[in-house]
Amino acid sequence: xxxxxxxxxxxxxxxxTGITAxxxxxxxxxxxGVFEAPRFFESFLRGRHYSEVADFTAxxxxxxxxxxxxxxxHAFERIFGIEVEEPIRELRRLLYCGEWIExxxxxxxxxxxxDFSGAESAWSKREYLPIAKRGLSFKKLxxxxxxxxxxxxxxxxxxxxxxxxxxxxxxxxxxxLPVLQQAYEESLTEIARVVCLPFEDNLMYMECISLSxxxxxxxxxGNVISNGGVDTSMAGFLSMVRESQVEHSxxxxxxxxxxxxESPYLVGPISRVNLNAEKLPAEITTTMKKCGISLPIxxxxxxxxxxxxxxxxTFSEAIRVIQEYEAPSRSCADFEHRAxxxxxxxxxxxxxxxxxxxxDHGGYVKDxxxxxPTSQNLALMERELRDFIQCHxxxxxxxxxxxxxxxxxxxxxxxxxxxxxxxxxxxxxxxxPEGISSDPA
Amino acid sequence: MKRPRIGVxxxxxxxxxxxxxxxxxxxxxxxxxxxxxxxxxxxxxxxxRGHLDIALVExxxxxxxxxxxxxxxxxRTRYLVTVGACATSGGLQALxxxxxxxxxxxxxxxxxxxxxxxxxxxxxxxxxYVDYELWGCPVSSDELSETLGSFLLDKRxxxxxxxxxxxxxxxxIPCLLIARSAPCLGPxxxxxxGVLCPxxxxxxxxxxxxxxxxxxxxLLNVFRKSGLSHHDCALLLDKMNTSAYRxxxxxxxxx
Numbered sequence: 001x002x003x004x005x006x007x008x009x010x011x012x013x014x015x016x017t018g019i020t021a022x023x024x025x026x027x028x029x030x031x032x033g034v035f036e037a038p039r040f041f042e043s044f045l046r047g048r049h050y051s052e053v054a055d056f057t058a059x060x061x062x063x064x065x066x067x068x069x070x071x072x073x074h075a076f077e078r079i080f081g082i083e084v085e086e087p088i089r090e091l092r093r094l095l096y097c098g099e100w101i102e103x104x105x106x107x108x109x110x111x112x113x114x115d116f117s118g119a120e121s122a123w124s125k126r127e128y129l130p131i132a133k134r135g136l137s138f139k140k141l142x143x144x145x146x147x148x149x150x151x152x153x154x155x156x157x158x159x160x161x162x163x164x165x166x167x168x169x170x171x172x173x174x175x176x177l178p179v180l181q182q183a184y185e186e187s188l189t190e191i192a193r194v195v196c197l198p199f200e201d202n203l204m205y206m207e208c209i210s211l212s213x214x215x216x217x218x219x220x221x222g223n224v225i226s227n228g229g230v231d232t233s234m235a236g237f238l239s240m241v242r243e244s245q246v247e248h249s250x251x252x253x254x255x256x257x258x259x260x261x262e263s264p265y266l267v268g269p270i271s272r273v274n275l276n277a278e279k280l281p282a283e284i285t286t287t288m289k290k291c292g293i294s295l296p297i298x299x300x301x302x303x304x305x306x307x308x309x310x311x312x313x314t315f316s317e318a319i320r321v322i323q324e325y326e327a328p329s330r331s332c333a334d335f336e337h338r339a340x341x342x343x344x345x346x347x348x349x350x351x352x353x354x355x356x357x358x359x360d361h362g363g364y365v366k367d368x369x370x371x372x373p374t375s376q377n378l379a380l381m382e383r384e385l386r387d388f389i390q391c392h393x394x395x396x397x398x399x400x401x402x403x404x405x406x407x408x409x410x411x412x413x414x415x416x417x418x419x420x421x422x423x424x425x426x427x428x429x430x431x432x433p434e435g436i437s438s439d440p441a
Numbered sequence: 442m443k444r445p446r447i448g449v450x451x452x453x454x455x456x457x458x459x460x461x462x463x464x465x466x467x468x469x470x471x472x473x474x475x476x477x478x479x480x481x482x483x484x485x486x487x488x489x490r491g492h493l494d495i496a497l498v499e500x501x502x503x504x505x506x507x508x509x510x511x512x513x514x515x516x517r518t519r520y521l522v523t524v525g526a527c528a529t530s531g532g533l534q535a536l537x538x539x540x541x542x543x544x545x546x547x548x549x550x551x552x553x554x555x556x557x558x559x560x561x562x563x564x565x566x567x568x569x570y571v572d573y574e575l576w577g578c579p580v581s582s583d584e585l586s587e588t589l590g591s592f593l594l595d596k597r598x599x600x601x602x603x604x605x606x607x608x609x610x611x612x613x614i615p616c617l618l619i620a621r622s623a624p625c626l627g628p629x630x631x632x633x634x635g636v637l638c639p640x641x642x643x644x645x646x647x648x649x650x651x652x653x654x655x656x657x658x659x660l661l662n663v664f665r666k667s668g669l670s671h672h673d674c675a676l677l678l679d680k681m682n683t684s685a686y687r688x689x690x691x692x693x694x695x696x
Contacts, residue, residue, distance in 0.1 A: 037453040037504045038558050039534040043545035049676065055646060059533055059681065062457020062579060110463065110484060121485030123473045133470070140466040151637040153464055154457040154579040155648075158641045165643040 005397045017413060019404050021389050028393070030385040032378060032408065042368055050076050050161065050337060050363045057355070057370065058155045061414055063106065066099040066146070067348030068370075069159045070220055071355040075344035076161045079359055082335045087328035088163045089220070094173075094321045095149045095159065096219045096346075097314040101142030102153060103349035104269075104311045107412045108194070109135020112304055115406050116197045134186065138311065141176075141183050145318060148172055163332035173322045180322070184315035187308070188287050194308045195291040202299045204387070206380060207256070207263060208271035209237075211347055217279040217313060218272065220346050225275055226265065227296065230258070234345045238354055241371065254376040264379035267351025268412065269306035270297050284312050300384060301410045337363040348373055350414050374413045381411050445494035445592070448480035450514050452500030452507050453534055453562060457579040458525035459483050459499050464582050472586075475593060493518045495592055501527040503534055503562040515569040522588060523565045526578035530650055530685035533578075534562040538684065564684065573598065576631055578648040578681040584633060601632050604652045605645055608632045614639045622667040624677055629655035629689075650682035651689035658690060 003023040017036070022029045041060060045053060054072045058065035070092065077084065084092075109132055110122045119125040122132040143153035148168055150156020158164045209230060213222035224230060224237035232240070240257050255262040274296035277285065288295075288309060297306055343356040351373030358367040385404055392400060449459055463484065465472060480489040496518040502511055515521055523529045531538070537545050542560040546553035565571055575584055584600050591598040601607075605627040609616070617623040617639055625644035633649045651657065661674045669677075678686040 037507065037534075038546075038549070038556060039453060039503075039532075040537055040545045040549060043548040044533070044536040044540070046548070049673075052646075052676070052680075055680070056533065059455050059457075059578065062455040062460045065457070106460075106463065120487055121478070121481075123470060123478075124485065124487075129470070136466045136469060139464075143464060143466070151641050152579075152634070154460060157638050157643065160643075165638075166641040 003397070005401060017408070019385065019408065021385070021400070021404070023389065023393055026393070028386050028389045030382050030389060032382050032385065041370060045365050045368050048365050050357070050359055050365065053357070053365065054159060054161070055155075055157075060370070060372070062154050063103050063414060064099060064348045064350065064353075065155045066095055066150075066159070067346060067353045068355075069156075070096060070346045071344050071348075071353045071370075072357070073159060073161045074220060074346065075342045075355045075357050076359075078342040078344060079340040079357070080161070080335050080337055082162055082333050084163055084333055085328040087326055088331075088333075090321050090325060091149065091164065091167070092159070093216075093219055094145060094318055094325075095156070097318040097321070098142045098145030098149065098153075100310060100314045100349050101318075102139050102146065103142075104307045104314070105135050105139035105142060108304055108307050108311065109138070112409050112412070115409060134190070138183055138187065141179060142314075144176065144179075148176070160332065162335055163328075163330070165331065167327060167331045170325060170327060173325060177319060177322060180315055180319050184312065184319060187312040187315055188283070191284075191287055191293075191305070191308045191312060192291050194305055195293060197304070199299065199301050202301050202384075202388075204298060204300075204384070206298065206300070207265040208274050208296070209256075209265050209267050209352065210271040210275050211345060211352065212275060213279075217276050217317070218347050224345065224352070226271075227274065228258070230256075234354075235343045237345070238343045238356060238369075238371075241354070241376075243371065243375070254371060255379055264383060265376065266300070266380050267373045267376050268303065269310050269349075269351075270300065270303055271351065272347065273297065273306040273309055280309070280313055281316050284309065284316065287312075300380075301407070303410045303412060307412070350374060350412055351376065372414070374411075377411055377413065381408060381413070444475065444477040446479040446492070447476040447589075448489065448493045448496045448514070448518070449478075449483070450480070450496060450498045450500075451482065452498065452511065452528065452565070453503040454500030454525070454527045454532065456483065456499070458528075458577075459497075461524075461579050461582045461585055462497070465586060468586055472589065476589070491517070495520045495522065495589075497522050497524050498528050498565055499524050501532045501534060501562045501564060502568055503559050504557060505559065508559075508568060511565060511568050520572045520592065521565075521569065522573045522575060523571050524575045524585065525580040526576065526648065526650065526681040527562075528565045529574045529576050530682045531562045531564045533681045533683065535684045536679060537562060539679075575600070576649045576682075577633055581633055581635070583635075602653050603632055604628055604655070605630045605632050605634070605636060605639075605649070609636045609639050612636050612640070617642075617644050618663070624664045624667070624669060624674075626660075626677065629657050629660050629686075647678070647680055647682055647686065650685045655689050657686065 006020045020031045054069040057068035057072045060068050114122055117125055117128045119128050146153040146156050150158045207226050207228040209226040211218035211222035212225040224232050241254050242257055243254050256265050277295050339359055339361045341358040345352050345354045354371040356369040360366050385407055496514055502508055526532050538561045546556050550556055588598045618625045623644040626647040627645040629651055630645055630647050631649040631652045638645045664674050
């Protein structure tokens with residue numbers, strides 16, 4: 001017996017993706033196909049000057065442009081041997097807080113949130129509107145931070161190799177404090193609300209991977225660690241990752257080479273919270289305990305909890321940075337460019353974003369690799385979809401479709417992020433691919 | 442009055458311009474009250490049915506399937522508005538237009554043969570009639586709400602076509618081109634960003650594309666006098682609006 005179902009274009013995810021599931025003789029094959037059109041970033045970046053790269057990479061993703069700027073500028077600073085001043089480091093952290101807030105609030109309240117109320121969008125049900133409004137006010141605050149530091153929330157323009165093109169006035173930063181304080185308090189009660197949402201029981205072992213920095217909750221610095229014993233440098237981890245092209249879709253899929261085999265892994269808020277909980281402020285960990293959150297979180301459906309914890313954290317971190325900020329001696333470090341190669345990883349809202357660049361003597365890019373968080377999570381997402389459908393094979397297709405969409409959404413995939421993309425779907429024997437219909441009907 | 446039906450469509454893009462719509466935040470819930478959001482994949486599950494009064498189209502056309510999709514969108518739409526650099530001028534993915542697409546595929550994919558993509562990334566207006574174009578990478582939220590508001594009032598949106606310099610002067614920002622000899626694209630670029638880069642002490646890099654009648658070669662001569670090579674000058678124009686700047690240069694005629 002053979003059954004096949006297809007979701008052509010998922011809604012409430014960023015970018016275009018589809019799922020195809022085939023059930024044959026009780027065996028399930030699932031393919032999460034990305035059919036976002038390729039944009040060839042790694043190709044057109046070749047020959048471009050290092051000073052333009054952050055402007056380009058920002059355009060990979062409208063939701064997390066800062067992540068793409070941060071991974072790029074840090075990689076170049078490593079090649080040039082630049083150490084930025086402490087206040088610059090802190091301002092970059094604040095910029096990243098703005099992006100985490102904006103991105104997490106979008107996902108918690110507008111993309112995934114409606115799933116728990118059975119709503120088709122954040123504004124389709126009257127009883128969800130107050131929740132949506134709260135989410136929008138959080139998101140707005142994230143965007144205010146981005147605008148203050150970078151001029152605009154999407155593709156901000158001030159971050160550059162060595163520092164910033166212009167620094168904000170301390171007074172402007174201080175003006176954010178009262179609203180941030182209020183949002184922080186609200187976000188703590190939001191953790192309690194989110195914990196009470198109905199979650200599917202879906203405990204599974206997964207290898208969680210994130211940066212880890214002895215000084216702070218990871219954003220721009222650290223080593224790569226996991227709950228499965230990985231502890232390595234950024235460059236070390238990049239050499240463990242194997243990207244492969246799968247025919248049925250997509251972004252290149254990533255897997256980690258470890259102990260002679262390749263295994264899927266999870267990056268993003270769940271991994272970060274599991275591996276770095278001791279760096280969270282006491283007030284947040286107390287709230288987590290009170291709400292009955294026990295770590296590690298081993299259920300991907302609970303990503304929204306991890307995201308809410310991080311939302312709270314970024315408010316409190318933004319407050320800390322602003323309170324302690326003292327202007328640096330200059331906005332940008334002096335440096336000279338030179339040839340070389342370096343890799344850097346930063347924590348995008350959705351997880352580790354890896355960049356590697358090779359520069360020639362003139363400062364032009366010879367070669368580069370960008371590995372976004374979504375392509376790292378795709379393998380695990382497919383495994384979870386397969387296991388789910390395997391367990392619920394007897395259920396109607398409509399149910400399987402709805403639930404599969406929810407699973408995908410709980411990963412918060414960012415499809416336009418998946419830089420290297422394929423637009424087709426073929427079967428595994430390599431027959432002529434049948435075009436996926438994007439017709440959103 | 443019946444609320445106009447609006448659809449938001451995505452082609453090849455970063456999603457940033459759709460996000461500008463969600464970034465209206467305070468106005469977002471008013472907006473969904475004034476319009477009937479008939480199709481918006483990023484924000485709602487609602488499938489597409491029937492005709493639309495207005496379609497906002499993000500992204501460029503870069504695959505075969507998108508060529509027919511954009512026609513399908515046009516056919517069911519009264520007013521089609523492109524939002525942002527990709528939809529209006531082809532976006533930065535149009536950099537492939539001046540390269541060999543096979544080289545591009547080989548650089549990214551282990552099995553380039555199965556990548557289905559057109560050799561060129563083109564603006565929506567190359568394929569269907571476009572009623573109104575919004576520039577910007579990303580589009581500005583203000584211009585977006587001005588356009589939507591104008592639609593409701595049945596008037597033409599009040600969006601200027603003059604250069605960035607006009608706004609820059611009005612804001613009283615010292616000229617980066619003259620005072621620092623910085624390669625600023627302001628004189629040939631549309632206003633619309635709110636003088637973002639010069640306010641943050643960096644030269645304009647052309648998010649909003651060429652203004653009408655831009656004298657680009659004359660500006661490049663100025664850049665060359667301050668020491669920029671031919672190659673570097675070309676790179677300055679080859680960004681998010683590469684197609685539009687190149688087209689504007691050829692319209693000027695030989696230098």
